[in-house]
Amino acid sequence: MEYRIAVIPGDGIGPDIVDQALLVLETVGKKFGHTFHCTKVLAGGCAIDATGNCLPQETIDVCKASDAVLLGAVGGWKWDNLPGDQRPERALLGIRKELGLFANLRPAMIFEELADASPLKPEILSGGLDIVVVRELTGGIYFGDRGTRDTDMGPAAYDVEQYSEGEVRRIAKVAFDMAMKRNKHVTSVDKANVLDSSRLWRRVVTEVAKDYPEVTLDHLYVDNAAMQLVRNPRQFDVIVTSNIFGDILSDEASQITGSIGMLPSASLAQGNFGMYEPIHGSAPDLAGQDKANPTATILSVAMMLRYTFGLSAEADTIEAAVKAVLAKGYRTPDLYTGEGTLVGTQEMGRCIAGEI
Ligand code: IPM
Ligand code: MG
Numbered sequence: 001m002e003y004r005i006a007v008i009p010g011d012g013i014g015p016d017i018v019d020q021a022l023l024v025l026e027t028v029g030k031k032f033g034h035t036f037h038c039t040k041v042l043a044g045g046c047a048i049d050a051t052g053n054c055l056p057q058e059t060i061d062v063c064k065a066s067d068a069v070l071l072g073a074v075g076g077w078k079w080d081n082l083p084g085d086q087r088p089e090r091a092l093l094g095i096r097k098e099l100g101l102f103a104n105l106r107p108a109m110i111f112e113e114l115a116d117a118s119p120l121k122p123e124i125l126s127g128g129l130d131i132v133v134v135r136e137l138t139g140g141i142y143f144g145d146r147g148t149r150d151t152d153m154g155p156a157a158y159d160v161e162q163y164s165e166g167e168v169r170r171i172a173k174v175a176f177d178m179a180m181k182r183n184k185h186v187t188s189v190d191k192a193n194v195l196d197s198s199r200l201w202r203r204v205v206t207e208v209a210k211d212y213p214e215v216t217l218d219h220l221y222v223d224n225a226a227m228q229l230v231r232n233p234r235q236f237d238v239i240v241t242s243n244i245f246g247d248i249l250s251d252e253a254s255q256i257t258g259s260i261g262m263l264p265s266a267s268l269a270q271g272n273f274g275m276y277e278p279i280h281g282s283a284p285d286l287a288g289q290d291k292a293n294p295t296a297t298i299l300s301v302a303m304m305l306r307y308t309f310g311l312s313a314e315a316d317t318i319e320a321a322v323k324a325v326l327a328k329g330y331r332t333p334d335l336y337t338g339e340g341t342l343v344g345t346q347e348m349g350r351c352i353a354g355e356i
Helices: 014-032 045-051 057-064 089-098 112-117 165-180 196-209 222-231 243-257 295-307 312-327 345-355
Strands: 002-010 035-040 068-073 103-109 130-136 146-151 154-159 185-190 216-221 238-241 264-268 274-278
Touching: 002 014, 002 045, 002 057, 014 035, 014 068, 014 295, 014 312, 014 345, 057 089, 068 295, 103 165, 103 243, 112 312, 130 165, 130 243, 165 185, 165 196, 165 238, 185 196, 185 222, 185 243, 196 216, 216 222, 222 238, 222 243, 238 243, 264 295, 274 295, 295 312, 295 345, 312 345
Parallel strands: 002 035, 002 068, 068 274, 130 238, 185 216, 185 238
Antiparallel strands: 103 130, 103 264, 146 154, 264 274
């Protein structure tokens, strides 16, 4: 088969890690007889430098004409002092909205070989960890009405949290469908003791649950969820939540694994279209030095093969290759604890490709 992929290397370590992901993609393609047509486009700081716009129209057009998007990372100090609406991060919000990427899947799992990396006590994690945070990605406070107005306490700024039933229903379905393929447990996170938008969220999620009688549904307030995640993370299977709560809790969940250089993510639209990226950022201090861990981006390619292209054997092959390379003791600097073989970005990519 032939597939079209828009590739956004972005800023910082983005180009370093994307190159290795493309090497792995090409290797899988050769093995299984697929051709991946990749078109590189600009977004983020590099796009600001080249065009004055963090998300050029051409980038949106190429993404829309593709079957999937692979993204490295965007942002860096260089652009940190630009006004909020011109920062590289805007490109991410813009691309999510333009492409209708409403469902963000952020797995937090612990690789057996890297269990020591977690900051939590081993007894809390014994038996492993495998959570998926399903974050609503195109609604809520990040996209709501915003503005400034005068108050008797001086000028005030506001951002509105709003969710429609339709927005909640479609993200809830993604979460329940995901739970059906996993351990059949959904935890919906909200702040229904305070927020009307959360009360609507809870009501709609509860309605959707009726179509999934095999799935157990719990509700947690977000403050309690943040606490439970470090107290007993193994109680979770699928966590479904709003854009802002998901932003925060997915960072917390990833930190529990201790290896954010290993974690991929998917942002899905209705249908099979999706954008795939590592959960970590652009780490500008490591850019171009062959030090970044390309594994999260390589595993993002596996997610792309599985979710957008329906190529599960190919995805399994990549995931198995990553495990094999870890088992052989290869470690990028972020994972290196003095044992095994220290390798750079490129060698890690070559090792994983070599296992395929
Ligand atoms: C993320 C990031 C983005 C977000 C920022 C950079 C806009 O934190 O993908 O989690 O808040 O969604
Ligand atoms: Mg975030």
